[in-house]
Amino acid sequence: MARSGVLLLALLAAAAVAQAARKPAYQQVSNARKGDLVSSEPTKYKNTKPLIGVLTQPCHECPGKSYIAAGYVKWIEMGGGRAVPVRFYASDSELHRLFKSLNGLVFPGGLTWLWLDSPYVLAARKLFNWALQANDAGDVFPIHGTCLGFQLLHILASNISRNDLLVDTDSVAHPTTLEWTQHTNGSRLFKDLPADLYSKLADAKYNIALQNHMYGIPPSFYQRFPVLAKWYKPLSTTKDRNGTEYISTMEGIKYPFFGTQWHPEKPPYEFGMEEVPHSLDAIRVSQHLSNVFMEHARMSSHKPESKEEELAMQIYSTPPIFSARFEVMDEENYDGPDITYYFDQPDKPPHGPDDDEGEDSGPTRADHAAEERLKEEEEEGEERDSEEAKRKLHYKFWSTQKGIF
Numbered sequence: 001m002a003r004s005g006v007l008l009l010a011l012l013a014a015a016a017v018a019q020a021a022r023k024p025a026y027q028q029v030s031n032a033r034k035g036d037l038v039s040s041e042p043t044k045y046k047n048t049k050p051l052i053g054v055l056t057q058p059c060h061e062c063p064g065k066s067y068i069a070a071g072y073v074k075w076i077e078m079g080g081g082r083a084v085p086v087r088f089y090a091s092d093s094e095l096h097r098l099f100k101s102l103n104g105l106v107f108p109g110g111l112t113w114l115w116l117d118s119p120y121v122l123a124a125r126k127l128f129n130w131a132l133q134a135n136d137a138g139d140v141f142p143i144h145g146t147c148l149g150f151q152l153l154h155i156l157a158s159n160i161s162r163n164d165l166l167v168d169t170d171s172v173a174h175p176t177t178l179e180w181t182q183h184t185n186g187s188r189l190f191k192d193l194p195a196d197l198y199s200k201l202a203d204a205k206y207n208i209a210l211q212n213h214m215y216g217i218p219p220s221f222y223q224r225f226p227v228l229a230k231w232y233k234p235l236s237t238t239k240d241r242n243g244t245e246y247i248s249t250m251e252g253i254k255y256p257f258f259g260t261q262w263h264p265e266k267p268p269y270e271f272g273m274e275e276v277p278h279s280l281d282a283i284r285v286s287q288h289l290s291n292v293f294m295e296h297a298r299m300s301s302h303k304p305e306s307k308e309e310e311l312a313m314q315i316y317s318t319p320p321i322f323s324a325r326f327e328v329m330d331e332e333n334y335d336g337p338d339i340t341y342y343f344d345q346p347d348k349p350p351h352g353p354d355d356d357e358g359e360d361s362g363p364t365r366a367d368h369a370a371e372e373r374l375k376e377e378e379e380e381g382e383e384r385d386s387e388e389a390k391r392k393l394h395y396k397f398w399s400t401q402k403g404i405f
Helices: 002-039 070-078 092-099 119-136 148-158 195-201 226-231 280-297 307-313 365-384 387-398
Strands: 051-055 066-069 082-086 104-107 143-146 167-176 209-216 232-239 245-252 257-260 340-343
Touching: 051 070, 051 119, 066 070, 070 082, 070 104, 070 280, 070 340, 082 092, 092 119, 104 119, 104 148, 104 280, 119 148, 143 148, 148 226, 148 232, 148 257, 167 232, 167 245, 195 280, 209 245, 226 232, 257 280
Parallel strands: 051 082, 051 104, 104 143, 143 257
Antiparallel strands: 066 340, 167 209, 232 245, 245 257
16 A cells, blocks of 8 residues: 555656646747737728729620629629729719729720720720829729739830730640749738748649730840839749740739739639639639738728719629520630620611711612611610520620630
């Protein structure tokens, strides 16, 4: 018994020593956590429900005058924002009214020719210049450009023709890698990117950055056109299937402007194109970029003048069309967005003046022919409103494109 008692006392003493040894470590961790909680302060936002404008794209032979691919709307929502359509053909007063209510802009990918004097580029330039003024005044206003929007941001900053700025690339439906530049470390866009995603984006085993374009901007053009290097710093480059190198990611030096030649919005929301990566890593990258953009948008103080205006300007009054079901679902024919928003009625061809205008000869054969054409156009307009007609128009439009979104 005596020996057992001694052994029991020894075990109790050892347990007490171990407990004493553990206690300081536990207290240290606990105190560290308390310190973190004490030192951590919530971010003071100027708004927590950012409204993000999306510039619509011209649309020909489709059920609308312009469109927005729904993937951009969902990508905005992914980061906690709300999408607002900005019609490129809106009046200056309407564009400025919307701008004063928006907290950021997305220039999406699309099919538009970026001529310097085109209505689309002219509208984008007005919005771009107002964004410069807002940021210069201390009111943060971010812009994100994807694919065509990436190219548009370069054109707006430099006023260089797209013919001089862009080169041909073989990058349609091309999931590939990002090759990081020396500017990546400390960049606003990637400084908080998880280390594993940083590595995977550069690793050909993963290929989680989807390129989908026919044109690009070579890195050497930042030296050829020094104005570009004054505005933007390249964060990554990518090579097309033929080895042609182009800038794939950039961000503004002075302004909170971001551009990806690739498509972060597609992995979570586009399923028609087989090449779109849908891995968890691709989704995480999309979420990261949305978060960064929306964090800047929360620093904008713009707001609508009334609750009614706030509700009216959002995209949700426009019903989306499930575009994918109008397409032949194979890789040769499917190029368009899964879901599309169309806006306003398509423009009708203008009518020329009557040949005998001002004469008293009465109706001529040309008059009767014009009346017949007008009647046919009216009938076509009625047909266009039908669901079947919309399907035909949608298919006619998207089936002729080459996946440049």
